[in-house]
Amino acid sequence: MATQAVTPQSVDFSKWYNEIVYKADLAAQSPVRGCIIIKPYGYELWEAIKAGLDRRFKATGHRNAYFPLFIPESYLRREAEHVEGFSPELAVVTHAGGKQLEEPLVVRPTSETIIGETFSEWIQSYRDLPLLINQWANVVRWELRTRPFLRTTEFLWQEGHTAHASEADAEEETLRMLDIYADFAVTEAAIPVIQGRKSNIERFAGALRTYTIEAMMGDRKALQSGTSHNLGQNFAKAFNIMYLDENNERQYCWTTSWGVSTRMVGAVVMAHGDDKGLRLPPVIAPIQVVIVPIFRNDDERGEVLAAARRIGAELEGAGVRVHLDDRDGLTPGFKYNDWEMRGVPVRLEVGPRDLQNNTAALARRDLPGKESKQFVSQDGLAAAVRDLLNAVQANLLQQATAFRDAHIHDVKTYDELRQVVEAGDWARGWWAGSDDDERRVKEETGATLRCFPFDQPDGPGACLFTGQAAREVALFAKAY
Amino acid sequence: MATQAVTPQSVDFSKWYNEIVYKADLAAQSPVRGCIIIKPYGYELWEAIKAGLDRRFKATGHRNAYFPLFIPESYLRREAEHVEGFSPELAVVTHAGGKQLEEPLVVRPTSETIIGETFSEWIQSYRDLPLLINQWANVVRWELRTRPFLRTTEFLWQEGHTAHASEADAEEETLRMLDIYADFAVTEAAIPVIQGRKSNIERFAGALRTYTIEAMMGDRKALQSGTSHNLGQNFAKAFNIMYLDENNERQYCWTTSWGVSTRMVGAVVMAHGDDKGLRLPPVIAPIQVVIVPIFRNDDERGEVLAAARRIGAELEGAGVRVHLDDRDGLTPGFKYNDWEMRGVPVRLEVGPRDLQNNTAALARRDLPGKESKQFVSQDGLAAAVRDLLNAVQANLLQQATAFRDAHIHDVKTYDELRQVVEAGDWARGWWAGSDDDERRVKEETGATLRCFPFDQPDGPGACLFTGQAAREVALFAKAY
Numbered sequence A, B: 001m002a003t004q005a006v007t008p009q010s011v012d013f014s015k016w017y018n019e020i021v022y023k024a025d026l027a028a029q030s031p032v033r034g035c036i037i038i039k040p041y042g043y044e045l046w047e048a049i050k051a052g053l054d055r056r057f058k059a060t061g062h063r064n065a066y067f068p069l070f071i072p073e074s075y076l077r078r079e080a081e082h083v084e085g086f087s088p089e090l091a092v093v094t095h096a097g098g099k100q101l102e103e104p105l106v107v108r109p110t111s112e113t114i115i116g117e118t119f120s121e122w123i124q125s126y127r128d129l130p131l132l133i134n135q136w137a138n139v140v141r142w143e144l145r146t147r148p149f150l151r152t153t154e155f156l157w158q159e160g161h162t163a164h165a166s167e168a169d170a171e172e173e174t175l176r177m178l179d180i181y182a183d184f185a186v187t188e189a190a191i192p193v194i195q196g197r198k199s200n201i202e203r204f205a206g207a208l209r210t211y212t213i214e215a216m217m218g219d220r221k222a223l224q225s226g227t228s229h230n231l232g233q234n235f236a237k238a239f240n241i242m243y244l245d246e247n248n249e250r251q252y253c254w255t256t257s258w259g260v261s262t263r264m265v266g267a268v269v270m271a272h273g274d275d276k277g278l279r280l281p282p283v284i285a286p287i288q289v290v291i292v293p294i295f296r297n298d299d300e301r302g303e304v305l306a307a308a309r310r311i312g313a314e315l316e317g318a319g320v321r322v323h324l325d326d327r328d329g330l331t332p333g334f335k336y337n338d339w340e341m342r343g344v345p346v347r348l349e350v351g352p353r354d355l356q357n358n359t360a361a362l363a364r365r366d367l368p369g370k371e372s373k374q375f376v377s378q379d380g381l382a383a384a385v386r387d388l389l390n391a392v393q394a395n396l397l398q399q400a401t402a403f404r405d406a407h408i409h410d411v412k413t414y415d416e417l418r419q420v421v422e423a424g425d426w427a428r429g430w431w432a433g434s435d436d437d438e439r440r441v442k443e444e445t446g447a448t449l450r451c452f453p454f455d456q457p458d459g460p461g462a463c464l465f466t467g468q469a470a471r472e473v474a475l476f477a478k479a480y
Helices: A013-023 A040-059 A080-089 A112-122 A169-185 A235-240 A263-272 A298-317 A332-341 A352-357 A381-406 A414-422 A435-445 B015-023 B040-059 B080-089 B112-122 B168-186 B232-240 B265-274 B296-315 B333-340 B352-357 B381-406 B414-422 B435-445
Strands: A027-029 A036-038 A069-070 A092-096 A097-106 A131-140 A154-164 A194-197 A207-217 A222-230 A241-245 A250-252 A254-261 A289-293 A322-323 A345-349 A359-363 A372-376 A408-410 A426-431 A448-453 A472-477 B028-029 B035-038 B070-072 B090-094 B099-107 B131-140 B154-164 B194-197 B208-217 B221-231 B243-244 B251-253 B254-261 B288-295 B323-324 B346-352 B359-364 B373-377 B407-408 B425-432 B449-454 B472-477
Touching: A013 A027, A013 A263, A027 B112, A036 A040, A036 B112, A040 A131, A040 A154, A040 A169, A040 A263, A092 B099, A097 B090, A112 A131, A112 A235, A112 A254, A112 B028, A131 B131, A154 A169, A169 A194, A169 A207, A169 A254, A207 A241, A207 A263, A207 A381, A207 A448, A207 A472, A207 B265, A207 B414, A222 A263, A222 A448, A235 B472, A250 B221, A254 A263, A263 A381, A289 A298, A289 A332, A298 A322, A298 A345, A298 A352, A322 B381, A332 A345, A345 A352, A345 A381, A345 B232, A352 A359, A359 A381, A414 A426, A414 A435, A414 A472, A414 B346, A426 A448, A435 A448, A435 B251, A448 B099, B015 B028, B015 B265, B035 B040, B040 B131, B040 B154, B040 B168, B040 B265, B080 B232, B090 B288, B112 B131, B112 B154, B112 B232, B112 B254, B131 B435, B154 B168, B168 B194, B168 B208, B168 B221, B168 B254, B208 B265, B208 B381, B208 B449, B208 B472, B221 B449, B232 B254, B251 B407, B254 B265, B288 B296, B288 B333, B296 B346, B296 B352, B296 B381, B333 B346, B346 B352, B359 B381, B373 B381, B414 B425, B414 B472, B425 B449, B435 B449
Parallel strands: A289 A322, A289 A345, A408 A426, B288 B323, B288 B346, B407 B425
Antiparallel strands: A027 A036, A069 A097, A092 A097, A092 B090, A131 A154, A154 A254, A194 A207, A194 A448, A207 A222, A222 A254, A241 A250, A345 A359, A359 A372, A426 A472, A448 A472, B028 B035, B070 B099, B090 B099, B131 B154, B154 B254, B194 B208, B194 B449, B208 B221, B221 B254, B243 B251, B346 B359, B359 B373, B425 B472, B449 B472
């Protein structure tokens, strides 16, 4: 077997990320430029993320649908900002069925346009509102620099698209979905995201306002992990999405869109991983418990494997996702390292002595060394495992939160911001700068304005850049 | 409200199909040629189909993964039959990111080629076999004539791809997956499919053998509803998929692929629908029970709606998918017709008299007129509903089976075959004809050889076309 050691995070976080994504079998490189192959272990993680989000969408009245992959090129042009934002990234089908197409078809980079056109047909009256639709789909954006999960030419995502009768309803929906994203991130992915509003510069192309959940990765860089857009009446006007109100007057709708993508897999990897590899939150881990049988000879092997299978079946019956590593020819030590690298939250070891004592050893992935291990009785094992999984889930969130809070610093001046950013941390300070000021900060420091967080101190304060009165603090950080 | 009447099946089945697909809100027309929009009700049906299949795939050791949408054009050319089969249907991306691509990218029509290339990297030794992968994805085939769900330019499907150490293992897998398709079709979609082997002419481009499940639609035409291919070593040789065997010798793998698509939605519509509209099998119906409240004034309205909500919650708690139709301004009669058109298996009516008597009326969609209705006590309602849903499920399968069996006729001569096919039925007869003979039957009768069914009479017999000794009977029918 090839050694599975990865470059430590402390040596080179970026290299660590690229190595662990492939070594832990989350993804494989593909022969197509900028695309990855999502391997079963990575796809199972994505399926868990999908399930967690989909359940929340349905519970809030959204229904899934599916719209065409191809969008007539002319549609993109109808919303001026939108086409400007996406044009450089489009993949275009010019030939099909052996002929040149009369109008080229764009492979969807996002579906506001074709869904806008459709909504204009589906919506007649105020009774049709709100219209709450979600789509699970692949999209394509021709990116120059790609990284597995974080930025790929093709990626998987969900895109919600809704239409409302009033600006207030659209804003409420936009914020509701951001809140759902945050709730998923915190309770299932154990990532303590910060909710906030994007600046003008970072707004979605065609949106009135864009909201975001921002997460701190293990290298302290920010990752935008989900966005929710209040599109105002921009797309309604471009695509004629109108309704008859209760007074029988035609009105433009107010629309929203919101999305989370396979980037979330990268967020989980970078928020929780350590030098040994992945550390997956139990709620979304494809394997929650790996059973490693320990034996020295064939006699022991038979007995131990039988016990391991019995324990596995018992845990499975209790709803735990279990895997028994019964591979031959590998030492237990090799298996420990292998599963630690793959981030399985709990390892269960069972050997001949455990059979005598009716015990098993449980090792949790989130704590180091001896601290991580405990011996438990085989009676009531499912309950003990369940408790331990809950403890791991809580601890991963707690660790990530403490890490995040230790690396966000309040700054009063641009000099302080520079120092914080140069040290790799996040800076929070009062901000009333212009778009140009914001661009200058980016050029000079490499940090972008991640968001105006919802959680604001009492104000106003003095803008760190202009000194003028500012109503809000902003977060600045280097980002993916 | 617009009237929802559809053209009766007996008048024009094809028109009935096109109307019901749109009127029942399964799909909407899209602005993109040959593509449909799958609306929420249709997508929920697809989600149920997905869930039923995915559960079976996972239970037999398959794991989901995701491969790129785009395939380098050169890959398609590596397997000669494959490129010949798919070339006329390809959509090609020639420009991306504002530039012409050096090598055009094909939008996948199916993924044997790119997955073959990947398998050649993933598989090293016999220990890596079998490799059992499935992908849920969209694919594109530029079809000249399209029909919603049955044949669309873009469609959703799953494609399984597996690699094995021996021909026998590959054959076993190919048949196992066909059996899984048949099991799903029969037990969940209530469609009594016939399993069989395709003729040379109807084989998948690049396969050794193609197996199929064939279903009889309400107009007696055949619908190929799923296929499973033994690819032999064709793709292994084209893509160099090799493994080291236990003697350390390099061997080509044996591969399979198998797929079911959104066409299955069309199969459900056409296998069970009647003049009033859809009749959905309870196991996969998005809504299993619709509750229609009956009242004449506001006083009754309040009481009845409260009872309807309580009953709805009780059924939901028992795991039934319920919808309460509390729309204002529509008569109960209108609602009955509307939900019958949408194929909801059971309707529950509750009115003021039911409140007094502690009763409710249950009407099943699969039986006509008075026969369909019964009054039951509100005590133990969930169990009564559950029994009724099971009865509807069983009856739909029984009806479809009886219909199918009444319309398959044994034929001894080509003349008999012609007569049966001309009357719109299926002909079953001994067949030892050549590929050219088979083509002549198609040209002269419009019927294709659907399959050599697994269920065979004792033979041999005399070929209906050539008179020579034939080892197998074949099924001939007009098909979608």
